Amino acid sequence: MRTWRKVGLALASALGLWIAFGGTAFAQDELTTAELAVALDTLWLLVAAFLVFFMQAGFAMLTAGLTRSKNTTNILMKNLMDFVMCSIAFWAIGWGLAYGASAGGFIGTDQFFLGDASEEGSVPVLASWLFQVVFAGTAATIVAGAMTERTKFTAYLAYSFLISLFIYPVVVYWVWSGAGWLNTYSGNTVDSWGFTDFAGSTVVHSVGGWAALMGAIILGPRLGKYGPDGKPRAIRGHNMSLVFLGVFILWLGWFGFNPGSQLAIASQDNANAVALIAVTTNLAAAAGAIGALITSWMKYGKPDMGQTLNGVLAGLVAITAGCAYVTPLSAIIIGLIAGPLVAFGAEWLDALKIDDPVGAVPVHLICGIWGTLAVGLFASIPGNTGTTGLFFGGGTTLLVSQLVGVVVVGLWTAVTAGTVFFLLKVTIGLRVSAAEEEAGLDIGEHGSVAYPDLLPMPEAETIPVPASNVSRASAQ
Amino acid sequence: MRTWRKVGLALASALGLWIAFGGTAFAQDELTTAELAVALDTLWLLVAAFLVFFMQAGFAMLTAGLTRSKNTTNILMKNLMDFVMCSIAFWAIGWGLAYGASAGGFIGTDQFFLGDASEEGSVPVLASWLFQVVFAGTAATIVAGAMTERTKFTAYLAYSFLISLFIYPVVVYWVWSGAGWLNTYSGNTVDSWGFTDFAGSTVVHSVGGWAALMGAIILGPRLGKYGPDGKPRAIRGHNMSLVFLGVFILWLGWFGFNPGSQLAIASQDNANAVALIAVTTNLAAAAGAIGALITSWMKYGKPDMGQTLNGVLAGLVAITAGCAYVTPLSAIIIGLIAGPLVAFGAEWLDALKIDDPVGAVPVHLICGIWGTLAVGLFASIPGNTGTTGLFFGGGTTLLVSQLVGVVVVGLWTAVTAGTVFFLLKVTIGLRVSAAEEEAGLDIGEHGSVAYPDLLPMPEAETIPVPASNVSRASAQ
């Protein structure tokens, strides 16, 4: 909106000419290539952050579509509020815990409230913050899926604030801060531990997945999910168009999630790495779809769209840890294996009577673990991981590192998230009443319905209805 | 699609090497950093423009979702056509009025039909045009929301052409051209008037909001909106999933709208500014949601999703004027206050019997005014505004400037838009018949319905139906 820039550029150009022809030899330009590189990296990081931000809408469409229309407003509202709570929590505390300075290697201790961190000559801290906050929001929102159709809105608000405040940031510090005990590095040398998770199969997806698992267990299954004979019953989602749209928004967002995690693009090496990551990401997604398609076809006799779409997500989650370290062919293999894992993972959960309405645990936890371990098998670019994987001559060193990271992060998350859910259960309560669950959480929690033209609104006359979903604030 | 580039690069590299080792000292590269900066800024401006363009889809989903399914086709069609009309009007006339050269300070007078404006050494004029046309389209489309469910399609076509042709461009000239009477500046020095609106709380959102208000007043409320007792009645929107999707598309688009308004990224200072703007934008959105959530909870006893989503938009509109000048904490405060403003603003309108079906006036006008004034309170980066705000030691100078700008732009828009709507009313008519409004504008204006499988099509047999919404052109 300013012409300042133009004027500035004109001045800079004039100055540049003056210097070039009359000034000293080494100040020939106002802009150095180092400064341009900072600007280019900033642009890249921000664009990637915008794409990852949009994944919030993808998760919301996916989750809402895979569940019943009587709970749609509630699901959307939870997806909205978990990113909202995350933005505030990660601004105040989370970022400081994750990326603040620390001597101990366990937790960051400064930069709270985004204080005092900008530096010349590097990507602005605020750009890094934006990129990180959308990752934190992803971890938070994964949980919503496994807990849909029965969780109290207030309890979910509290939980989503806490995961972004400390559960997730502590894991980030351990793995990604550069000073954490699971992976300390300086320059390009990784220390001997070397747990390697490029873009977050474990740090983001498994953390979300473990929390989702604990939530689903502590909540218990939805009414009617398991029959008197103990067998699971199909509860159909209400809108497959939303599910499809959600998955494609997520796939799009993953092009920010994985390639953006290179954190830089302004050199030949970085550009090469980013391009490789984009390709491995896409191929793993495609292979995941094929793996799940074949599995569902063989299991049910027909190709199932819900399963195949979850296969896409399975491939994406699985490639996230190793996207920068594996070849395109390895990416296809990793994705192909992730596809069936989602299908069978859902069966394992049902066998344990754990009700995960959208398959968040199979997608994010099981494939998150698979993808993290797969780095120990398929990594073929030693410069980044310190060593190569088992199938590329590196032995089991990396695989063991990966296994330790998976277990440690799993324990941390399961214990802390489990404690949070347990405390919420015994205080404000975690689950709505059976009557509310039956009528739908839209009416009970929000006094509203998502599709008043299309669906009857049960009990709308008997429950006080706020002016939701209508011309704003025109309470009758 | 070309390998030209590769060949060119190879030649350039060869040439570069030759020069580096054999040529003169200062011509060492084909590409100067100044030229790269132009390219980088162009890329940034275009990507931002693409994001802002996508906001058109966001507004359409939001507006359609918040209204009844019998008017969906009509709403979508208006949202489509206002950007279409805007593209043509802003190509022919609007851009020239907004950014053409002028001596008087009131209106631009050249560059019509995009003629004759390209310059070496700066971002291409066509890139700037694209960035500006999507802003013009935003101002135009805001109006659609307040006038839904009762406006004639032809009248809306005429109006949306005129706002992009001259109402909006004149305001842009006054505030953003660099030579306008509300804000003249050269280099980084702002003249004494100094009305400051970084990305358009006033220039875009209030202009849209004032026009929306005039339209809603001149149209009158929808049938049945106010009962015989004068009390407003709830008229429910038909699809909250669309509303949610619309708001998240808008939130995404705002990452182009605000950060893109820096117009440049290719220096450390610009990169820092862009990152700050992205962060303040995101935090204000989150805070707006919290403010609206709490307000709706207190007012209605339950957390309302429609209100909370409008709270997101409220925060985004409010931070738009000051996003480059305030701290993250100030952004949160600005957003927090915007949230309740939307909820109470809707009540004020209802008290005046002004029917704004989607809350366009509270969101874009009231929060646009709030955000513009907030610059006079919270601005803490004096380099850009000439002075700081009241809370940061700058006294009331800036606040007074802001107030004058708000009033002047409000008067201009209310008078011109009001005149346009009045003239349309007394000539071709502004409102559909009561019978058509009752049956839905989809049937009356377009001979179609949006969801034929899901909803009965009233009177479909009695009204001639074109081959809309069907396999193209297969008229029965």
Place this chain on the structure above:
Amino acid sequence: MRTWRKVGLALASALGLWIAFGGTAFAQDELTTAELAVALDTLWLLVAAFLVFFMQAGFAMLTAGLTRSKNTTNILMKNLMDFVMCSIAFWAIGWGLAYGASAGGFIGTDQFFLGDASEEGSVPVLASWLFQVVFAGTAATIVAGAMTERTKFTAYLAYSFLISLFIYPVVVYWVWSGAGWLNTYSGNTVDSWGFTDFAGSTVVHSVGGWAALMGAIILGPRLGKYGPDGKPRAIRGHNMSLVFLGVFILWLGWFGFNPGSQLAIASQDNANAVALIAVTTNLAAAAGAIGALITSWMKYGKPDMGQTLNGVLAGLVAITAGCAYVTPLSAIIIGLIAGPLVAFGAEWLDALKIDDPVGAVPVHLICGIWGTLAVGLFASIPGNTGTTGLFFGGGTTLLVSQLVGVVVVGLWTAVTAGTVFFLLKVTIGLRVSAAEEEAGLDIGEHGSVAYPDLLPMPEAETIPVPASNVSRASAQ
């Protein structure tokens, strides 16, 4: 996720300073402007690729919305799987055929399985691959629209694999490889043949359109589409909100499709070209909408949204060949003519009893041909095409080149795609049974429905239903 970058940058800066003040004159920076240009071009190409990828979701929403809800799952599944199959086919074979080295000028013969192609000093091959694979996916998915509501899922899988494997790549080699017989060039000089298709009106859209036409002919019309009197009957699409969203996602994606096809942005000339392309693209889309709006208004007495939205796509397809070579005014004229072509094209098809449920042939084939020929009329930038068009003093040379290209590519695609469809028809079968078509392909092909809450599920009890569209894998 790494702080490596920071450390690297710090080191680079330190090194830079050391060199600047103590080193040799010409090594003053680690990063050269040539290397930055590579990085900037890579970023641009990847962002464009992401936008084009998202067009897959646009096509899916468009196609699903324009058809009946009983076929929604099947349509979405085909749209998903054609990009999945394309990703694998184009990785293994397609890329090598399209861009591999060859002496003969007819087909590429190396770089299969993405082998052995990376080079220093240029955009990474993998970035180019990603940009090309999303184009291949576009060509593949166009076909889905014309064949909806009656095609066997297995046959479609096979077809979509084959088009990406060889039908499309061969055309790419002929036109875009730089060594193909339809357009050989080196540097900026085009050889005498000079068939010119900047971003794919012919290479992508007509290829998809010809295949769609052959598929629709060989399949035959949907049951009930043509009455006993031979007159076409309207079969309404089920969701105009999805159609609108789809078109806007496509419009957004086209900002990657056309401007991205410049393949570079890192110089003043490239930045100028990219900006021009973005503007001509947008203006042609707007003009296409206006052309179709007026046509539908005159034909049916009311402005039709389905037609107008297809007018947007018509304008976009038509400008694709010439977007870099024409003025903004020419773009408007090209779009304005494309609008009516879609409306009348649909009538021509109906007269021939060719049932194309979503208008894929009028949009992609007819407007693809129009846009390609329009280059021969309106091209006014001789540097890129070797000559100007008929209306800009270049005579008929270019027009003849264009005509030859249109005919040759049309013959190739019609013959190969026709053969594939014919072979599928006589082997595994191309069309579902009449009973399945009546009940909907969602039940028959996938044992599922897209909207179980909203619509009755006919025969759901009598057909074995897999755990689709429900909490994953909970087979009853």
